[in-house]
Amino acid sequence: MGELLSHLQLGLSVAGSPVNLFYCLVGALAGTLIGVLPGLGPVTTVAMLLPITYYLDPTSALIMLAGIYYGAQYGGSTTAILVNMPGENSSVVTAIDGYQMARKGRAGAALAVAALASLFAGCVATFGLAGAAPIMAKLVLVFGAPEYFALMVLGLVASIAMANGDPLKAIAMIALGILLSLVGTDPSSGLLRMTMGIPELVDGVDFVPLAIGLFAVPEILANLRAPQEHGVLQSKLKDLWPNRKEASRAWPAAVRGTIIGSVLGILPGGGATLASFISYTTEKKLSRYPKEFGQGAVEGVAGPEAANNAGAQTSFIPLLTLGIPGNALMALLAGAMTLHGIQPGPLVMTSNPDLFWGLIASMWIGNLMLVVINLPLIGIWVSMLKIPYRLFGPALLVFCCIGAFSVNNSGFDVLMMMAFSLLGYAMMKWKFEAAPLVLAFVLGPMMEDNLRRTLLLAHGDASVLVTRPISAGILLVAVAVLVLLALPAIRRGRKAAFVEET
Amino acid sequence: MRNGNWSDIYGGLGVAALGLLALWLCLPLPMGTLRNMGAGLFPFLAGGIVAAIGVAIAARGIFRPHAVAETWDVRSFVSVCGAIALFVFGLDRLGLPLTILGMVAVGGLGTGTLSLLEVLIVGGALALICTIGFVVLLGVPMPLMGAWR
Numbered sequence: 001m002g003e004l005l006s007h008l009q010l011g012l013s014v015a016g017s018p019v020n021l022f023y024c025l026v027g028a029l030a031g032t033l034i035g036v037l038p039g040l041g042p043v044t045t046v047a048m049l050l051p052i053t054y055y056l057d058p059t060s061a062l063i064m065l066a067g068i069y070y071g072a073q074y075g076g077s078t079t080a081i082l083v084n085m086p087g088e089n090s091s092v093v094t095a096i097d098g099y100q101m102a103r104k105g106r107a108g109a110a111l112a113v114a115a116l117a118s119l120f121a122g123c124v125a126t127f128g129l130a131g132a133a134p135i136m137a138k139l140v141l142v143f144g145a146p147e148y149f150a151l152m153v154l155g156l157v158a159s160i161a162m163a164n165g166d167p168l169k170a171i172a173m174i175a176l177g178i179l180l181s182l183v184g185t186d187p188s189s190g191l192l193r194m195t196m197g198i199p200e201l202v203d204g205v206d207f208v209p210l211a212i213g214l215f216a217v218p219e220i221l222a223n224l225r226a227p228q229e230h231g232v233l234q235s236k237l238k239d240l241w242p243n244r245k246e247a248s249r250a251w252p253a254a255v256r257g258t259i260i261g262s263v264l265g266i267l268p269g270g271g272a273t274l275a276s277f278i279s280y281t282t283e284k285k286l287s288r289y290p291k292e293f294g295q296g297a298v299e300g301v302a303g304p305e306a307a308n309n310a311g312a313q314t315s316f317i318p319l320l321t322l323g324i325p326g327n328a329l330m331a332l333l334a335g336a337m338t339l340h341g342i343q344p345g346p347l348v349m350t351s352n353p354d355l356f357w358g359l360i361a362s363m364w365i366g367n368l369m370l371v372v373i374n375l376p377l378i379g380i381w382v383s384m385l386k387i388p389y390r391l392f393g394p395a396l397l398v399f400c401c402i403g404a405f406s407v408n409n410s411g412f413d414v415l416m417m418m419a420f421s422l423l424g425y426a427m428m429k430w431k432f433e434a435a436p437l438v439l440a441f442v443l444g445p446m447m448e449d450n451l452r453r454t455l456l457l458a459h460g461d462a463s464v465l466v467t468r469p470i471s472a473g474i475l476l477v478a479v480a481v482l483v484l485l486a487l488p489a490i491r492r493g494r495k496a497a498f499v500e501e502t
Numbered sequence: 503m504r505n506g507n508w509s510d511i512y513g514g515l516g517v518a519a520l521g522l523l524a525l526w527l528c529l530p531l532p533m534g535t536l537r538n539m540g541a542g543l544f545p546f547l548a549g550g551i552v553a554a555i556g557v558a559i560a561a562r563g564i565f566r567p568h569a570v571a572e573t574w575d576v577r578s579f580v581s582v583c584g585a586i587a588l589f590v591f592g593l594d595r596l597g598l599p600l601t602i603l604g605m606v607a608v609g610g611l612g613t614g615t616l617s618l619l620e621v622l623i624v625g626g627a628l629a630l631i632c633t634i635g636f637v638v639l640l641g642v643p644m645p646l647m648g649a650w651r
Contacts, residue, residue: 430513460537
């Protein structure tokens with residue numbers, strides 16, 4: 001415990017420095033902004049800003065990028081409640097009851113419940129992250145190459161479950177992501193693979209042009225002709241506090257949501273969106289007033305909002321302790337760390353303690369900032385919705401180009417971004433998802449390396465993967481997830497859960 | 503034709519084509535043994551899986567209920583690519599501010615979403631913001647004046 005406190009003290013001193021406070025604020029503001037604006041998600045934003053963080057100190061860079069992620073959870077709920085238009089996937093369920101509360105004149109209460117539940121969940125989950133991460137990092141020291149390989153397989157299988165479309169297409173995207181990650185020089189033999197004689201590909205496909213091309217440019221194109229009219233609810237926001245009855249119903253839901261979100265965030269493939277859905281169904285089942293759900297039940301706001309924020313925080317655990325990103329956004333943060341020469345994994349804690357604990361402490365500070373940013377300043381964010389999206393489109397495109405260019409200061413990367421835009425646009429039109437591809441792209445080289453080492457140590461006997469207990473157990477879970485996905489009843493259930501997202 | 507999910511058929515074929523391309527590119531690489539994996543083994547496996555699943559998606563698409571694929575907004579896509587190409591080839595010749603103005607013009611007018619006046623306002627503002635933000639503050643090495651000077 002004393003150790004934990006001294007770690008947190010170190011973290012607070014790093015995160016509390018004026019520079020890092022500034023970037024924390026920038027991240028929180030940017031996160032809220034993109035959370036409020038529909039059609040611009042945290043993944044896209046982080047992909048665009050990733051190369052720019054190269055010019056920052058790595059700690060500041062990660063603090064800012066993390067702030068964008070959890071800031072988007074706050075901002076997304078604002079538009080979900082006021083306009084019935086979730087800015088983020090993770091706020092989809094908040095819109096159901098939050099908007100109904102707003103229609104009944106309880107908009108202020110709904111916003112306050114959402115923000116306070118998020119703050120509570122964020123603080124608790126960050127504490128969990130701080131406590132769990134060192135223990136996890138010690139545990140994984142017994143992991144060898146087979147266990148790492150099995151974990152990555154599980155992570156990829158879980159990303160199929162997370163993809164809201166067709167499992168078969170998600171598997172295709174995973175294989176394609178692995179394939180793309182192998183372009184370039186083979187690290188063990190030095191041979192060139194699939195470079196087609198292009199000298200710029202000797203170092204492999206760069207992560208930033210890939211991510212921007214697949215996520216950002218197709219989103220810009222999709223939103224060009226998106227309808228611009230939002231019926232902003234003109235209710236007065238004078239009652240910014242929940243009354244006693246609302247508060248007493250909201251807090252147990254927030255506690256349950258925090259637990260659900262914290263657990264689901266750690267799981268591979270988990271994160272904010274899944275957590276909010278599960279929390280909503282749980283609240284509906286447990287509630288003494290199930291009929292009120294859909295009519296403005298306060299639990300339907302408190303639970304999912306707590307869950308999505310807790311999930312956003314704890315999804316950092318697999319990245320920071322195992323070096324294995326659990327979702328596409330964590331894959332981007334892994335890219336940001338590698339860009340700064342930091343290998344994500346259990347060693348970060350000992351080799352860069354200031355970065356590790358500074359990042360964690362900044363989440364508390366960021367969550368506090370977000371409550372201030374979101375509650376008193378709510379009017380500013382709502383008025384942002386009145387700016388037509390078509391004015392943002394060109395700006396985003398310019399940022400994309402500068403972002404792709406600035407990784408290596410090379411025009412070739414921008415051309416790669418254009419090529420991946422074509423791929424991304426085709427994928428969008430033919431309903432393939434980019435998130436599994438990006439995750440697999442990050443995991444691909446690590447998978448090959450660990451498989452190669454596994455086989456080398458086992459003298460070419462692949463059965464070690466299933467005879468070593470830990471890796472066998474992990475692979476068993478992966479198989480179970482695949483079987484569950486193939487069962488028709490589960491397929492229908494998933495369809496229902498995702499129907500509002502698509 | 504009653505059946506046929508065309509997103510699946512087009513997408514599956516596209517994926518299969520990428521897989522086959524990878525297989526072909528990996529043919530000259532050594533496969534090695536399981537004990538000592540060669541450079542070609544893992545990409546060959548991945549390419550094979552991509553090709554096989556692509557074919558499977560397309561084949562399944564033939565038997566699924568009829569659904570046309572979404573139409574492509576070719577005009578917007580070409581305009582956006584044109585704006586990106588302008589950045590790649592124009593940056594050194596025109597300098598950043600003029601390039602940005604040009605990109606907004608190509609993108610905004612090409613997609614038909616901005617009027618000429620909006621192009622000038624948005625483009626001018628963006629040129630100013632990017633020059634200050636990226637070049638002055640962050641020091642991204644992009645020329646402000648092009649070779650035309």
